Amino acid sequence: MILGFALSFIAMIAGGLFGRHLAISQVGRTGETGSAGPNRAHSLPKFHGYMLAWHIGFAALGLLALHGFRRDLLSTPWLIAGLALTTLLAALHSRRIIKPELRARDYVERYVRISLLLCSAVAVLTTFGIVLSLIFESARFFEKVSFLEFLTGLQWSPQTAIRADQAGQSGAFGAVPIFAGTFMIMAVAMLIATPIGLMIAIYLSEYATAKVRGIVKPFIEILAGVPTVVYGFFALLTVGPAIRGLAESMGFAVPTQSAIAAGSVMGVMIIPFISSLSDDVINAVPQNLRDGAYALGATKSETMTQVIFPAALPGIMGAILLGVSRAIGETMIVVMAAGRAANLTGNPFEAVTTVTVQVVSLLTGDQEFDSAKTLAAFALGLVLFVITLILNVIALLIVRRYRERYE
Amino acid sequence: MVTLSSDPQAASDMQLAPEDLKFHVRNVRVSYGEKEALHGVDLDIAKTGVTAFIGPSGCGKSTFLRVFNRMNDTIPGARVSGEVLLDGEDIYGPDVDPVLLRARVGMVFQKPNPFPKSIYDNVAYGPRIHGLTKSATELDEVVEKSLRRAALWDEVKDRLNEQGTGLSGGQQQRLVIARAIAVQPEVILMDEPASALDPIATARLEELIDELKDRYCIIIVTHSMAQAARVSQRTAFFHLGHLVEYDATNTVFTNPTDSRTQDYITGRTG
């Protein structure tokens, strides 16, 4: 494969040089393209070269794709032979077509556009692929477990489903407890991240001197760059025990793994999102609104709370929604610090589990991929995907609407 | 009688009686960081009527205007020195609160800047933060009176709860003037208030300025000499951070003493 790529690349360069050479011999060097006259070329020689290189490139891409997916049809020796053959054919073809009046430059422009389109198609197709596979696998799951039971059932115990001695029992796939756990942890996280993130944004954009901002901003960026695994063991080894210790000193028994431990650390993780997005929207509030408030004799805090904050509110809402969707999709912290027990509880000091945790635990270990247990992971993934998609779309709409208002 | 200026360059016959004096400015310099933008300005502003500041772009008109309500304080790195007396009291004195000063000296900006609130709340904003009214009905009255004075009441009286940002540019600028009037200022500063407006809205605004001039001390910066000639009674011409000429508007436009003024108003410099 790598050899194939290298060979194609060399063939493209050689083709480019050859095409340019052909064009020069056909129509002369650059100077003549500009001059009017019977022999005036449409395109510079280099464009003839690019055109040939691109022809070879497209053919090679086809061969490489075939080689990649169906090695039985196109083995390595045949690939090399095919590359050589197409290169030769393209070169011969260009001998026929390269003439002064050939619109090579237009072809090159078109090929550039096609190549760029192919690259963006990768993103679009991947999205479609992911969505389709989620939908198909979920459909298989819902053949075994009813959709209604999944969405409204209060009991989640997928483990029993695959035990051979309990073959008659299908396990319980009521997803309510794990969605409840997800939302509880999200709520804890947002309760921490929203106020702190907002205060940071307000401080940095309105109050801090350039010097303080220069110090604080890098630290926030570091916070944003901490791998979630690190947050996870921070939650498990530091925050969880601290909360348990505190609760025990007050006479409560609290597990190390709890919604509050995972949620609070997740809140810290989300702070930089909220603060940097809100910082942006607050900065986008036009200076003349501030001037208007100051000129009326408003103090700095009156200006902030009564003029700038309401003006920035839609954008801030968008930032919060993006934070929420991060919180719901976050996996590592909750896997390590939230626990796996699907408790349906309103008490944040208990262990709960989340959608992402369940997906991880359903799919780790060697299971066949057609039991209800493993297929349940896809159904959970689908619901999670739909929720975060909706949140993201709403958030982006709000943010965009807000941007337009202050064009 | 007070002689207007000690600066021989700003030769002027303009004299104001002490009782007609609102601002008394001596040797005011403003610098942004290292760069001095105003190099010592002396000038007196009358209690009523309209004083216009004209001059080429970048000559320091806005900078000077912001001296009167200490808006330069909000610009990082800006420094003001010299003497500025408002009714005989130094507004840069140690016990002067710029927040209270700005309630006395209102300002209208180049681009209309209504807050993203309702029309009513825009006008009510100043009275609310300064606690000027005791009851809701009193606030209603202030809002109505201010909008009437700003010649906007008839256009908006049925939609006071709509967003102020939804009005046309000219209406927004009058809304902003109403917002300033609602705080009962003595002075209204206007920095090129018509530069974002179409000719019709500009004409309405100039009419309004003319109506307001007996009640308030108005200082207007404008790049349009025709506008200065139409609305003002006194005109000050600035050039490269210096006050070059200050006199009755008529005199400045028909019989300027300084060749730089002459060049500017005849369009030879821009």
Ligand SMILES: Nc1ncnc2c1ncn2[C@@H]1O[C@H](COP(=O)(O)OP(=O)(O)O)[C@@H](O)[C@H]1O
């Ligand atoms: N915020 C600021 N920071 C630095 N320099 C400024 C600032 N505002 C104005 N200046 C400078 O001060 C000078 C006068 O500007 P300004 O008062 O805006 O002129 P005008 O209103 O007459 O066009 C200009 O040279 C301008 O570059």
Ligand SMILES: [Mg+2]
């Ligand atoms: Mg200006």
